[in-house]
Amino acid sequence: MNKENRHPLHINTKKCVGCVHCMTSCPTKAIRIRDGKARIIGEFCIDCGECLRFCPQDAIDSHTTSFSDLNAFKYKVAIPATVLYGQFDNATLPNEILFALRRVGFDSIYELSTICELNSAATEKFLNSHPRPRPFIASTCPVVVRLIQRRYPTLIDLIVPIEPPREIAAKILRANLPRVLKVKPSDIGIIHITPCPAKMVSINYPVSMEKSYLDGAISIRDIYKPVLQALRQSKDEAIMSRLFPETIFSGLGLGTALSGGETRGLKNRRTVAVSGIQDTIRVLNQVEMGMLRDVDLLECMVCPDGCVGGPLAVENRFMAKSRILRLVSLLGERSVVDDSDTNALYQKNFMSFTHSLKPVKATPLDADPVRAIQKAKHRNRIIKQLPGKDCGACGAPDCRTLADDIIRGLALLTDCPFMMKEKK
Numbered sequence: 350m351n352k353e354n355r356h357p358l359h360i361n362t363k364k365c366v367g368c369v370h371c372m373t374s375c376p377t378k379a380i381r382i383r384d385g386k387a388r389i390i391g392e393f394c395i396d397c398g399e400c401l402r403f404c405p406q407d408a409i410d411s412h413t414t415s416f417s418d419l420n421a422f423k424y425k426v427a428i429p430a431t432v433l434y435g436q437f438d439n440a441t442l443p444n445e446i447l448f449a450l451r452r453v454g455f456d457s458i459y460e461l462s463t464i465c466e467l468n469s470a471a472t473e474k475f476l477n478s479h480p481r482p483r484p485f486i487a488s489t490c491p492v493v494v495r496l497i498q499r500r501y502p503t504l505i506d507l508i509v510p511i512e513p514p515r516e517i518a519a520k521i522l523r524a525n526l527p528r529v530l531k532v533k534p535s536d537i538g539i540i541h542i543t544p545c546p547a548k549m550v551s552i553n554y555p556v557s558m559e560k561s562y563l564d565g566a567i568s569i570r571d572i573y574k575p576v577l578q579a580l581r582q583s584k585d586e587a588i589m590s591r592l593f594p595e596t597i598f599s600g601l602g603l604g605t606a607l608s609g610g611e612t613r614g615l616k617n618r619r620t621v622a623v624s625g626i627q628d629t630i631r632v633l634n635q636v637e638m639g640m641l642r643d644v645d646l647l648e649c650m651v652c653p654d655g656c657v658g659g660p661l662a663v664e665n666r667f668m669a670k671s672r673i674l675r676l677v678s679l680l681g682e683r684s685v686v687d688d689s690d691t692n693a694l695y696q697k698n699f700m701s702f703t704h705s706l707k708p709v710k711a712t713p714l715d716a717d718p719v720r721a722i723q724k725a726k727h728r729n730r731i732i733k734q735l736p737g738k739d740c741g742a743c744g745a746p747d748c749r750t751l752a753d754d755i756i757r758g759l760a761l762l763t764d765c766p767f768m769m770k771e772k773k
């Protein structure tokens with residue numbers, strides 16, 4: 350598949366009015382406005398979802414796994430992100446949401462908070478056994494990993510090489526379910542439920558393993574209504590689920606839906622938690638300059654306030670955050686994961702990356718280095734010609750990017766209205 354088609358975000362050209370909000374919000378300058386419509390340049394996109402968040406016309410969709418895709422599997426398991434527990438009112442407990450997920454068509458649900466706690470415990474072990482370098486950077490947010498691969502190649506070795514909770518959970522299921530259920534591994538579909546468009550890409554094109562243990566991802570937006578209906582219809586089940594809770598939840602793990610949740614699970618560590626794409630870029634710039642060396646773990650989440658602010662969530666992040674914090678305080682911060690289990694899995698490298706991360710280089714101006722240098726000089730001359738207003742009226746986010754597009758044959762000098770006026 351070419352780089353353009355890998356991404357889950359698509360512009361609905363019928364709805365797009367060319368207002369440029371997406372273009373100005375994109376942190377990697379991956380959007381252009383051509384003929385009055387937005388267009389995503391796949392090569393530059395890191396799937397952060399900022400464009401989707403900022404589009405006032407609801408013209409950007411994220412393609413995730415559809416319900417009909419689930420029919421390919423005889424046995425369907427959902428692994429919901431803990432953010433899901435913050436999407437419904439305060440009276441709805443996590444157990445009831447898990448019951449409701451069964452009613453919408455899953456055969457079983459794997460609760461993720463315990464694995465989030467396991468992931469933090471494994472990160473702690475990694476930090477203990479690697480006193481240098483500092484700071485290490487958590488790998489849970491796939492957009493941060495992609496951003497580092499593209500923009501900060503010198504920081505790649507600082508990424509903690511431990512798989513995110515969703516992949517660890519799916520790996521545990523793959524190791525056990527075929528034997529327990531006595532079914533073929535290919536009959537089991539394991540689906541993540543997520544507020545994040547980037548998860549689909551991390552499943553289809555994983556960077557730290559050969560193949561993802563997950564079969565797909567359904568957005569919280571898509572599953573919200575059916576779950577809400579199931580919650581309303583299944584009052585008796587809800588009572589049963591409250592009286593006979595069958596799942597153990599981890600307060601520590603549940604808190605990882607919020608920025609700082611992962612670092613909160615670590616003991617005696619110097620940690621920093623950052624959220625939001627612009628602040629993440631600012632802090633990564635500082636790390637690149639050699640700062641933050643007295644920090645053990647840097648947790649960066651590109652969504653505001655962490656995964657709870659994911660663009661495919663339904664509830665506003667402030668309400669969702671308040672509900673999750675309430676659940677964390679109800680559950681307490683007592684550990685539910687046995688340290689000997691973490692130790693055994695850590696020693697076996699069960700949770701570790703199997704492939705090392707590689708930098709992702711941008712396509713050079715020309716395959717021939719001599720011609721590439723000539724083109725770079727030509728681009729610099731064009732930049733000097735352009736007015737330097739970075740107004741976006743040409744359909745590129747700034748004058749420098751327009752010059753780059755002209756050299757790559759994607760735009761014309763006359764796309765700049767000031768140059769056009771001068772020419773006339």
Ligand code: SF4
Pocket residue numbers: 360364365366367368369370371372382386387403404405406407408409
């Ligand atoms: S934000 Fe982008 S996709 Fe949405 S209407 Fe404006 S130009 Fe089109």
Ligand code: SF4
Pocket residue numbers: 358374375376377378379380389393394395396397398399400401
């Ligand atoms: S998902 Fe992020 S990187 Fe990709 S086009 Fe949208 S704003 Fe830009």
